[in-house]
Amino acid sequence: MIHHRRFIILCSLTVLVTTLIVSCQQDTTIRAEKAIRDSIRWEDSAYHMVQKMDHYYGNNLTDSMELFAPQAMEFCQNHEKWRYYYKIWANCAMDMVWRGLFMEAVNEAKEMQEDALSRDNADGQMYAYQVLGIAYSYQKNMDEAAQCFKRALTQCERVSYPGSKFALFSYYSNALSEMKDFATLDSVLREWKVAVDAYPVDTADANADVYANWHYKYTLALSNYMIDTKKYDGLEEVLDSADYYEEIDGNYPSSLCHLATCRYKYAMDRGDYKEALQQSERIIEISKDFEMSNYILALRYRSKALEALGNHKEALVSLKRHQELNDSILVAENREQLNILNKRFEVNELKMQAERDQLKAEGRQMMLVFLLTLVSLVGLIFFVIYRHRSSVKLEKEHKKLVETYEQLEVANAKAEESSRMKSNFIQQISHEIRTPLNILSGFAQIITMPDVELENAEKKEINKGILENTDRITGLVNKMIELSDANSQTVIERNETVEVAQIAAEAIESSDISTAKHLVFEQHMPTEVGSIVLTTNHKAAARALSLILDNARKFTAPAEAEIQSQGEFFVGSLKHASLSIKTDETLVYFTVEDTGIGIPPSEAEHIFEEFVQLDDYYDGTGIGLTVARSMTRKLGGDLTLDTSYKGGARFVMTLPR
Structure with missing residues (x-):
C-alpha cells in the first residue's frame, strides 16, 4: 500500500514537472515570436518613415521635413534602426545644400559623422562623407569633395545595399573629372566596372530596372571620360550601351538629357556641327517642361552649334534666350536666399519676444507670491519675524528683478542687432560676385577648422588664393567699366x-x-x-x-614637368x-x-x-x-x-x- 502511494506521488510529480517545462518552452517560443514580429513591424515603420521623408525631400517640402524629421529620428533611435536614422538625417543635411546653406550643411554632416563614428556605424559615416562631398562640390572645392567621396566609398564595404556604392562612384567620378585628374579617374572607372559587372542586366529579372540604372551611370561616366580625354575609339558603342540601359531603366528625362549632352560634345569635337545642333535641340525638346537647368544649358549648346554652322543670327537669338533665363534663375535663387534669411530673422525675433514674455510672467508671479505672503501673516510676533525674513527675501527678489531686466536689455539688443544685420545683408548681396566669394568662403572654412593644421606653404597658398580672388572681383568691376566705355561713343x-x-x-x-x-x-x-x-x-x-x-x-x-631639385623650373x-x-x-x-x-x-x-x-x-x-x-x-x-x-x-x- 505504501509503495502504491509512493508510485502515485512520483507519477504526479513527473506530470507536474513536465507540464511546467512545456509551459516554459511555449512561453519562450511565444516571446521570441513576438520579438520577431515587433522587429519586423518596427523595420516596416522605419522604412515607411524614410519613404515619407524621401517624398518631402524630393518635392522640396522643407517645412514638412523639419516637422517630421525629429519624431522619425527618435523612433529609429529608440528601436535601433540606425540605417534609416542616418538616412533621414542625411536628407535634412542635403536639403540645406540645395537651399545654399553650405556652412550649415557641412556642420550638420560633421556632427553626423562623429555620431556614426561613436557607434561604429558604416551607414552613418557613408552618408556623412557623401553630404560633405556634395556640399564641397557646390562650393567648387573639388579636392575636399573628392577626398570625402573616397572616404565614403571605403565605408561601403560594410554597407549592405550596393546602390549606395554606385551612387558614390558617380559623385567621385564627377569630382575627379572637374579636377582633370584623369589618371585617378581611369583607376576608379576600372574598379567601378568590376563592381557593376557583378549585377548583369536580365530583362526577365524583377530587378532589371535597378541594375540597368547602375550600368547606365557607369557607361555615362565612361562616356564623359572618353570625351574629356579625346579617346574616341569605342565611344559610339559605349553611348549605345548607355541608351540601352536607360531604356530599361525607364527613359527618365534627366538621363536622356545627359546622354544627348555627351553626343553633343562628341559631335562638336569631331566637327559634326549638324549632329551637335540636333542633339542640342533634342535636349531642349526633352527638358522644356520640367528640366529648366538642362533647358538653359541646351540653349547655349544650340547657340554654339549654330555659330559653328555660320548661322549667326539664330545663334544670337538662342544665346540671348539662354542669358535671359539664366539671369532669371539667379534672381530667383537670390530671392529664395533672402526669404530663408527673413524666415530665420523672424524666428529669432519670435524667440526673443517669447523670452521677454516669459520673464515678465515670472516677475508677476513672484510679485503675487510676495503679496500673498504678506496677507497671510497674522499677529504682531509673527509680523516681526516675517518682517525680518521678508526683508531678506525682498533683497533677493530685487536682485532677480535686476538680473531679469538686464537679460531683457540684452535680448532687446540682440533683436535690434539681428534686424540691422538683415538689412545690411539684403543691401550688400550681389550674385555677380558669387563665385569668388564662394572660393573665399572655402578658404575661410579651411582656416577655421579646429582639427586642421596648416603649414607655412599652405598658408601662403591660401593667402595667394584670397588675394587672387579679391583682385578678381576688383578686376571684374574695372573690366566692366572698361567694357562700358568700349561700348559707348566715348x-x-x-x-x-x-x-x-x-x-x-x-x-x-x-x-x-x-x-x-x-x-x-x-x-x-x-x-x-x-x-x-x-x-x-x-x-x-x-x-x-x-x-x-x-x-x-x-x-x-x-609645363608638364617641373624640376625643383635646385628650386627652379626646367626651362x-x-x-x-x-x-x-x-x-x-x-x-x-x-x-x-x-x-x-x-x-x-x-x-x-x-x-x-x-x-x-x-x-x-x-x-x-x-x-x-x-x-x-x-x-x-x-x-x-x-x-x-x-x-x-x-x-x-x-x-x-x-x-x-
Whole structure:
C-alpha cells in the first residue's frame, strides 16, 4: 500500500514537472515570436518613415521635413534602426545644400559623422562623407569633395545595399573629372566596372530596372571620360550601351538629357556641327517642361552649334534666350536666399519676444507670491519675524528683478542687432560676385577648422588664393567699366607723345607676363623702333597692349614637368611668349605670339565679341580682347588674329605713327 502511494506521488510529480517545462518552452517560443514580429513591424515603420521623408525631400517640402524629421529620428533611435536614422538625417543635411546653406550643411554632416563614428556605424559615416562631398562640390572645392567621396566609398564595404556604392562612384567620378585628374579617374572607372559587372542586366529579372540604372551611370561616366580625354575609339558603342540601359531603366528625362549632352560634345569635337545642333535641340525638346537647368544649358549648346554652322543670327537669338533665363534663375535663387534669411530673422525675433514674455510672467508671479505672503501673516510676533525674513527675501527678489531686466536689455539688443544685420545683408548681396566669394568662403572654412593644421606653404597658398580672388572681383568691376566705355561713343583723345619702348615696358609690367613661372617671355624690339615717338593716348595704348599680353599669359598652358631639385623650373619644358615690334611708314606693329592652346581660324572674329571664351576651363570674363580692340580702333589702329600662325596664337596690334 505504501509503495502504491509512493508510485502515485512520483507519477504526479513527473506530470507536474513536465507540464511546467512545456509551459516554459511555449512561453519562450511565444516571446521570441513576438520579438520577431515587433522587429519586423518596427523595420516596416522605419522604412515607411524614410519613404515619407524621401517624398518631402524630393518635392522640396522643407517645412514638412523639419516637422517630421525629429519624431522619425527618435523612433529609429529608440528601436535601433540606425540605417534609416542616418538616412533621414542625411536628407535634412542635403536639403540645406540645395537651399545654399553650405556652412550649415557641412556642420550638420560633421556632427553626423562623429555620431556614426561613436557607434561604429558604416551607414552613418557613408552618408556623412557623401553630404560633405556634395556640399564641397557646390562650393567648387573639388579636392575636399573628392577626398570625402573616397572616404565614403571605403565605408561601403560594410554597407549592405550596393546602390549606395554606385551612387558614390558617380559623385567621385564627377569630382575627379572637374579636377582633370584623369589618371585617378581611369583607376576608379576600372574598379567601378568590376563592381557593376557583378549585377548583369536580365530583362526577365524583377530587378532589371535597378541594375540597368547602375550600368547606365557607369557607361555615362565612361562616356564623359572618353570625351574629356579625346579617346574616341569605342565611344559610339559605349553611348549605345548607355541608351540601352536607360531604356530599361525607364527613359527618365534627366538621363536622356545627359546622354544627348555627351553626343553633343562628341559631335562638336569631331566637327559634326549638324549632329551637335540636333542633339542640342533634342535636349531642349526633352527638358522644356520640367528640366529648366538642362533647358538653359541646351540653349547655349544650340547657340554654339549654330555659330559653328555660320548661322549667326539664330545663334544670337538662342544665346540671348539662354542669358535671359539664366539671369532669371539667379534672381530667383537670390530671392529664395533672402526669404530663408527673413524666415530665420523672424524666428529669432519670435524667440526673443517669447523670452521677454516669459520673464515678465515670472516677475508677476513672484510679485503675487510676495503679496500673498504678506496677507497671510497674522499677529504682531509673527509680523516681526516675517518682517525680518521678508526683508531678506525682498533683497533677493530685487536682485532677480535686476538680473531679469538686464537679460531683457540684452535680448532687446540682440533683436535690434539681428534686424540691422538683415538689412545690411539684403543691401550688400550681389550674385555677380558669387563665385569668388564662394572660393573665399572655402578658404575661410579651411582656416577655421579646429582639427586642421596648416603649414607655412599652405598658408601662403591660401593667402595667394584670397588675394587672387579679391583682385578678381576688383578686376571684374574695372573690366566692366572698361567694357562700358568700349561700348559707348566715348572719344579717346590722342594728344600725348610717348615712345614705343615706354608703351611696351608699361604693358609688360602691368600684365606680369615677364614674371610668369610657366613660360619664357622674350621681347624683340630694335633700338631705332623703340625710340619712335607716337602721338596717341599714353594710358589707353599701354592698357590695350597689356590686355593682349595678359591673354597670352593666361592661355599659355603650363609645363608638364617641373624640376625643383635646385628650386627652379626646367626651362626646356616651358611654353614661350614673345612681343615683337616693327614699323613701316605709317604704322607701328606690336606682335604678341605664344605657344599656348591656340585659336581655330573659324573663331578669329568671334573671340573679339563680348564674353566669348573658347575653353570654359580657363578663368576669365571674356571681355579683355573686346576692350583691347575697341581701345586700339579708337586710337586709329586695329587688333587682329594672325590665322596663318599654327604654333599657338599670334595677335597683331597696330597704332598710327
